Amino acid sequence: MEAAAHPTVEHTARFRLMPARGTISAFEILLLAVCIALVIFLRSQNLLDVLIQSFLWAGVGLAWNIAGGYAGLISFGHAAFFGIGAYTSTILLTTFELTPWIGMWLGAFVAGAFGILLTLICARLRGPFFILSTLAAAEVVRIGALNWATLTGGAEGLAILPVASTVNMVFDSKTTYAALMLCYLVMVYALTKLIEGSRYGFYLFAVRDEEDAASAAGVNPLFERTRAMALSAFLTAVGGSLFAQYFLFLDPTHVISPELSFQFALLPALGGLGTAIGPVLGAFAITPLSEMLRSYLGGGAAGLHLAIYGAVLIVVMLYFPSGIAGALQRLTQGRSAQ
């Protein structure tokens, strides 16, 4: 608590065991080492699939968290950015034969521009009204994508040729995909950590927690919010392109669905909003859990794994509103106080 109240104190602390704002902790380094080891040594195709999805959802959760957790822009429409990224890179690849290594950044810029537009439209709205507007905007994008069939292939979707090619970012080995997703996750995580420790991060916290005081102190709330949403949309779109390159198939009902938007928001909420480690913990806890439950229970009990997921979420939300990261912090702080 002391350290949080005086951020400068943190920099003098040499090394931390648990994640904290602005520094790299032993926990994070250990987690990264475990992730790298898993990518290198894991051979089971099913487990690699779980790993790939965990990395991807953790990365997208982190990207959501920049807007939702740090800037207080709770968006239930991030699937629109995800879909814009996925569709832009895929359309550029399938019709113009542009490599996704470039296409994914172009998609990210398109999504970033859409994020700026959305924030400017909804800037005045607060709380549930902002949430509902993002949801409505994502629905407009979804229905648009569904009906603009000449561009997006409509409900039939778009497929990428499943022929391994490094230029087309299509690989045979799941290990390569896992490494790619881990790179994405580390990139988004590093950006989040940079924001957290920077002056910009403090602007965002100020705007989120006390907008009037922040603007009295010379912070422009609209500008800071818009930047946060643009960055969040940008990074989410990169995740969307990677998703397309891994699954090699896109259709609006799956890529721009409200369910996906809810998932982007629920993973960080479960892990701990407004912390860098939170979305990662949320994704690493939930993705393997739901994949395992799905494969163990099989088709016989369709929906059981999601029902369990929902029940767990309710309990976590009610008893640990600051998520796994908050619970972890309380645990370690309790120990250090002894």
Add this chain to the structure above:
Amino acid sequence: MITVGQLVLSGILIGSVYALMSVGLTLIFGVLRIVNFAHGEFLMMAMYGAWAVTKFLGLNPFVAVVAVVPGMFLFGLIVHRLIVGPALDKPHLVVVFATMALSILMQNLALMLFSADLFDVPPLLGGRSLALGPFYARPELLIGFAVALAVTFALQGLLKATYLGKAIRATVQDGEAAMLMGIPVPRIFLITFAGGSALVGLAGCMMMPLFSVFPTVGLNFVLIAFVIVVLGGMGSIEGALLGGICIGVVQSISGYYVAPAYAQMFFFILFLLVMVFRPTGLLGRKGEATLGMNI
């Protein structure tokens, strides 16, 4: 001209059914300011209830009201006691995420119980439409319209004229002051939430003859319901009726003249326009939108 008239009539009728579904959310979201993302799943549950009564007891979905409405009232009490009530003491996002989690739970329980198949009930009068002068209307829609009107006026009267209604409005305007005046605020929340849930039960029975029911049916309707509540003006009962009718007419006309696939897109755009240019909704008063909201 006849076509336009028919489209407007169909829009008004279907819109009033949407309004009926939204009136419960007007109580929960518009009045209590509880963001209940599981509202669509409440509707789904009520529709399954109405379907089960029709299928297994051989009754009519409109008769199912006597079982479904009290059942949904009870369900609302339980949900409020276990989930929504405890979440309200925490940061305002907790209730958003907790009800969203509840909606995932309910959807998948329904999937386990009923599978993903679409269920229908047989139409009234063998599916024939009634002739009203030059226009035609399905009898189910006419019943829904009448019920929506009756509910709107009854609820409006209840909120404006009775002690309970005054207590509800006082609680929303200033919970602390209301408590000091001797209003049992937690119980008012409980009753209003359960009342909203019972109204969704009623809407579910009215909608069962019109739409198929499946586990994720709620998602289609919850967005429409939120749009209607905000469009009509937060907490305004007659606003919800007006908002519902607007949505119905927009949907029916744009579906005919543009393309049915784009009809949904139009009311989301309409919603965004209302949010940008008139955030208080059609009948809401200025400043009312943020009243009693801890943001």
